[in-house]
Amino acid sequence: MVQPLFASNPYSSPFLLAAYRLTNKFKAVDVLHRWLWIFEKSRESNVRIVAYSTDCDARYLLSMRLATGFFAKYNNIAICDRVDALEINLPQEWKAWFFMPIRQIFFCFQDPVHLCTKLRNRMLSDTSFLLIGKEEVSIEVLMELIENKSKIAHDLVKTDINLNDRQNFTSCLNLSDDDVLVTLEDIEGSQATRIYLRLLRNIALAYVEHNTSTIDHIYHSWFGVFCDVHGKLGYM
Incomplete structure (x- = not known):
């Protein structure tokens, strides 16, 4: 199959080349x-x-x-x-x-989409405890945002923080939207969550967004690295 690229539409649609099934017993x-x-x-x-x-x-x-x-x-x-x-x-x-x-x-x-959903799922998981500095990355502040702030301000819904759909990439974009980060500033104890969502947003900008410039690709990808180092992101 050949899919030519045009200046008006430089992104060809993906297609399935092959599919196979295997057990989880491999090296x-x-x-x-x-x-x-x-x-x-x-x-x-x-x-x-x-x-x-x-x-x-x-x-x-x-x-x-x-x-x-x-x-x-x-x-x-x-x-x-x-x-x-x-x-x-x-x-x-x-x-x-x-x-x-x-x-x-x-x-x-x-796979950048899978990487983003992994970060989202870790944040929403009941079994993980994420620390940035001395503050916890918390789903509670997101729930407080949805319940107490106007949807016009952040555009989130409860399905965005529902872990049942583990491949919900749209939720990753919704959670890391600039409007969400700005609105979270009014909620106490949300700084660690905002840093984590900013990390998620930078990964999406670096590896998923088509319109990101080359220099911004580099900036956003390295931001994720230094956020882990200087933000002291910890897993327990």
Whole structure:
């Protein structure tokens, strides 16, 4: 299937290429072997896979590291030495902090929608206790917002904080909207929750929003990193 890109609509719609079912009894190397098999079979049909995107499962993350050589190496397969590997043309001054090999057969990244819903679900979970500094990230302040503030001010509904729909990405956007953050300022004990929602918003801007500029992509992605460090985000 070929989908041309036009200047008036540069984003092609996704389509299902393949579907398969497997048990949960697999290892990271099994994932890597499957990716390589799909890559090679696609090449036989003149299709070049550029990247794989997955969720946050630890086995998939390790597969990403093995595939890209990011502080990990799979001894039996010299992936980066293949003749069909892509070569990244890095400026010389970048090489001191760019830790992946410059030759890559394909790239890997986490599914950003899944990453956002993971953050939302952790915040709404009854079993997690999130601290930023000495203040708790709390669903109670969101409930107080919905019950005591006009919907015109924040546009939230109770389904936005309902954990039953764990893949509700629209809820992620609603919760992290600027109007919500501004309205929360009037609710006592909401600072940690606002910081957490700001983190969620920055991840969406960095990895999901099509209209984010390149420099803003970098800013919002690094904001998430430094929010964890300087905000002292803790999990219990």
